[in-house]
Amino acid sequence: MLKKPSILIPALLMLSLTSCSSLLYRYNQEAKDTNLVDVSYDAVSTLQDKLASPLPKGSLIIVSTLVNVNNQNQTSSFGRIISTQVASALHDSGYQIIAMELPIDLFVVQDGGQLHLPPETKQLLKHYNTSTIVGGVYAPGKKNTYVSLRMIDLNSRSFISSADFSVPMGPDAKKLLQPKSVDDAAQAIAPVEQSTMTSPVAPLETTLEPTQEKPNQLPE
Numbered sequence: 001m002l003k004k005p006s007i008l009i010p011a012l013l014m015l016s017l018t019s020c021s022s023l024l025y026r027y028n029q030e031a032k033d034t035n036l037v038d039v040s041y042d043a044v045s046t047l048q049d050k051l052a053s054p055l056p057k058g059s060l061i062i063v064s065t066l067v068n069v070n071n072q073n074q075t076s077s078f079g080r081i082i083s084t085q086v087a088s089a090l091h092d093s094g095y096q097i098i099a100m101e102l103p104i105d106l107f108v109v110q111d112g113g114q115l116h117l118p119p120e121t122k123q124l125l126k127h128y129n130t131s132t133i134v135g136g137v138y139a140p141g142k143k144n145t146y147v148s149l150r151m152i153d154l155n156s157r158s159f160i161s162s163a164d165f166s167v168p169m170g171p172d173a174k175k176l177l178q179p180k181s182v183d184d185a186a187q188a189i190a191p192v193e194q195s196t197m198t199s200p201v202a203p204l205e206t207t208l209e210p211t212q213e214k215p216n217q218l219p220e
Helices: 004-028 036-049 077-092 119-128 171-176
Strands: 060-064 074-076 096-100 132-140 144-153 158-168 179-181
Touching: 036 077, 036 144, 036 158, 060 077, 060 119, 074 077, 077 096, 077 132, 077 144, 077 171
Parallel strands: 060 096, 060 132
Antiparallel strands: 074 179, 132 144, 144 158
16 A cells, blocks of 8 residues: 555646646747737827826927837837837827938937937928927837837927837737838938928828818809
8 A cells, every 4th residue: 555645746746747837838828919009009198198298289299210229220110110100199199290210219318418319310300390209219028029118308308208118029029020220311301401201201290280261252
């Protein structure tokens, strides 16, 4: 007759192997994609909620394509679709939007704590007479991609709002994260003397003001 300890050891061993197999299956199981539209719109709500003073409706905001945190000259379909959805959410909130690709890292600050902007970017922003820009970076991980959005006041060149979130590394996210280069501003954007902009990301909206119709004239 087997002693009780001899009976318990095989049972505990089987239980341990079953638990390990279950944990290994869950670890190796591919992550599921999340709805990027919902994530982007929630991020915009966070940006607006964190503002010390709300931006006046109708204000012009430039939305820059998100770039890879490790390479400011690299983006992807992921960075472009997130920034495009952010632009759409801000437009739906009542703002004028221009979306474009700018080869700048919105986290590079000088010793004085001010945002560093290349001369060509300063010239472009001055041409559009805007005081607010939204952009950010993303960092692909093994299981998630981490995104940081920043809203910047160009007058003071300081952050006025931020939003951070993560996206599960599902099959769609992996496909969208394949790297693409960001064109130089001089190549991506026409000279400011011209009235058109030839950036790969076209402006989503140039004005929110409705056109005024001329009143019908009564016959004499």
